[in-house]
Amino acid sequence: MNTTTGEIPAITSSKPVQRAWAMYDWANSAYNLVITSTIFPIYYEAVTSVKSANGEVLNDTVSFFGIQVKNSSLFDYSISAAYLVIAFLSPILSSVADYRGNKKFFMQLFCYLGSAACCGLYFFKRDTLELGIICSSIAALGYCGSLVFYNAYLPEIAPENERDRLSAQGFSYGYIGSVILQVICFIFVLKPDWFGIKDDSFAPRLSFLLVGIWWFGFAQITFFKLPKGVALPTQPSHGVLANGFIELKKVWAQLKQMPVLKTYLGAFFFYSMGVQTVMLAAALFGSKELKLEQGQLITTILIIQLVAIAGAYLMAKLAATFGNLKVLLFVLFIWVGICVGAYFVKTAMEFYVLATVVGIVMGGIQSLSRSTYSKLMPVTHDTASFFSFYDVTEKLAIVIGMMSFGFIDSLMDMRAAILALITFFVAGALILYIAIRRQTAQKMAVGH
Structure with a gap:
């Protein structure tokens, strides 16, 4: 059996289980759209800025536990802190999940933590900045923490030839589900008078509460169907804290013997710096740099989400014809163009056009990155450790x-910051090109 791209024995590949797995994207993507991308960043910028009558920002400095910091920078730093915590925790928890066969338990734990934090954002107002930042960070922690174990199920519930399709299906479910809830929240935020809402902050805060309920509720479909997993016959020889990082060391040792996968991960590391940052900063950029109104910003993000559904399937089809790595390389060149375009964009219409392009490549690069990794993985039962x-x-x-x-x-400003992201995309493209060359050489060697 080929250990570089070999088949990982699936626990089950039944369609009901696969659909239930994809439904978790439906459940949690509401967080990604409403909290990460649209209403929360817009609300956050509004309650932490002092503006003139014509919308000019007079003061965007806030006090966070007595520390004076620019509001957008505080937002960036708080999200970074959450991701740093999960980067430390996931190896430990993934190791436990692999040995005990309880990926579902940890997936549930982070899901409930994140959804509860979203509900906590209901209490975020101008005078409770610290609460808002802490809850948004915990929500980010719950979101990305649950995805570690969610992604680890992919090679266990689908054979290799189905993973691109199933990964795209998950992202598509996510885009559809999140748009449905976004439209509901959109109505509350833009037409509060329809519901007799007088407090300007109530509708956004109600949206955060709805996200938490939506996430928790629809996740039950996933948890009802997903298998619990199978415990490994041997137990770790080291303590729980140490074993997770020892497992990562073992994964790295295997990666060094697989030049294509190792090089792909290097490319993934660099281009993820750019992709995820663009996604997390898009709404704040539109609000601060282009001074777009709330309705315009939400419309922009909805465009991205809807186009991304087609983008995810389009990239899966292209990958079947040209290969995953080549399609990813092509997409990275588009991302470079997006950064250049963002630097020069001035009007709402230009922003809409750019958002459409972002949507096409955003859905594709996320879906294809996940499925590419699962296809390049070696044969192993330690899927949580590999996805960790x-x-x-x-x-x-x-x-x-x-x-x-x-x-x-x-x-400087956000335009300069976005332009600087080109460095990450170019580095990722160069490394990805090396991965393609190595994959071609590997296939030729196998052919001989």
Whole structure:
């Protein structure tokens, strides 16, 4: 059996289980859209800025536990902190999950933590900044923590030839579900008078509460169907805290024997710095740099979400024809163009056009990155540990990307910060090209 791209024995590949797995994207993507991308960043910027009558920002400095900091930089740093924590925790918990066969338990734990934190954002007002930042960070922790174990199920419930399709299906479910809830929240936020709402902060805060309920509720479909997993016959020879990192070390030792997968992860590390930062900073950029109104911003993000559904399936189809790595390389060149375009964009219409392009490549690169990793993985039952390595790579990339973005923003502005992201995409493209060359050479060697 080929240990580089061999088949990982699936616990089950039944369609009901696969659909239930994909439904978790439906459940948690509401967080990603409403909290990460649209209403929360807009609300956050509104309650932490002092503006003139014409919308000019007079003061965007806030006090966080007595520390004076630019509001957008604080947002970037708080998200970075959450991802740094999960980058440390996921190896430990993934090791426990592999040995005890309880991925579902940890997936549930982080899901409930994140959804509860979203509900806690209902209490975030101008005079409770610290509560808002803490809850948003915990929500981010719950979101990305649950995804470690969610992603680890992919090679266990689908054979290799179904993973691109199933990964795209999950993202598509997520985009559809999140748009449905976004439209509901959109009505509350833009038409509060329809419901007799007088407090300007109530509708956004109600949206945060609805996200928590939506996430928790629809996740039950996933948890009802997903298998619990199978415990490994041997137990760790080291303590729980140490064993997770020892497992990562073992994964790294295997990766060194697999040049294509190792090089791909290097490319993934660099381009994730750019992709995730663009996604996390998009709404704040539109609000601060282009001075777009709330309705315009939410419309923009809805465009991204809807187009991303088609993007995820389009990239899966292209990957079947041209290969995953080549399609990813092509997409990275588009991301470079997006960064250049963002630097020069001035009007709402230009922002809408750019958002459409972002949507096409955003859905594709996320879906294809996950399925590519699962296809390049070796044959193993330690799927949580392998996906923990993938997750740590992504989370450290986000930490560096967001910290760099926040730092450049604090020194200059968000346009300069976005332009600087080109460095990450170019580095990722160069490394990905090397991975393609190595994969081609490997296939030729096998052919001979």
